[in-house]
Amino acid sequence: MQPGNPNTRGGYDYEGRTVPGDGMPDRAFGSLLGEFFDQGKRLISAEITLAKTELSQEMTKFKAGGAMVGVGGVLLLIGGIAFMLFACAALALVMPFWAAALIVTVLFLAIGAGVAFAGIKRIKEFHAPTKTIQTLKEDGQWASRTFQSVKSQMHGHA
Structure with a gap:
């Protein structure tokens, strides 16, 4: 033989x-x-690229929500100023001017609150990079299986 x-x-x-x-x-x-x-190394590089992409998409949503909150805040400020005009006019001159000031105040406050709440809702939609987290778990499992296979091949040929 x-x-x-x-x-x-x-x-x-x-x-x-x-x-x-x-x-x-x-x-x-x-x-x-x-x-x-x-x-x-290639896998880690791909995971970093995926994480950057996901975070970039989420940051775009976050920025839009932040801008909406800012606009809502400005409108609330204008509403507050209009409310001050209303209070002054109502106390000083009990005339129709105060009714107009009240309508403007309520309108600005309603619009400002609506925009601010829409922005807050958009900010709450910010999510962690779930695809990256899932693929990292899968990569860890692959690495463990591959390393065990290499290790068993080494022990099998020793």
């Missing part, structure tokens, strides 16, 4: 005939480990 060729996965049967393997030469542990770390 001839010994199997150590550079292939095939070998010889008990009568000396060649037994085919998968045609791939056994790779050294260092080579497998190097490939594992190279793939890990």
Whole structure:
């Protein structure tokens, strides 16, 4: 009986005939480990790119919500000023001017509050990068399985 060729996965049967393997030469542990770390680096780079994309999309929503809150705040300020005009006019001259000031005040306060609440609602829609978190979990599982496979190959050939 001839010994199997150590550079292939095939070998010889008990009568000396060649037994085919998968045609791939056994790779050294260092080579497998190097490939594992190279793939890990590429994976981390892809995850960082995905996280940046997701966060960029969420920041766009956040900025729009912040702008709406700002506009709402300005309108509330104008409403407050109009309310002061109303109070002054109502106390000083009990005339129709105060009715106009009251209508303007209520209108500005209603519009300002509506815009501010819409902005707050938009800000609350800000989410963590869920796709990135999920793929990071999957990547961790892949890395663990791959490392265990490399480790078992090393122990199997020792």
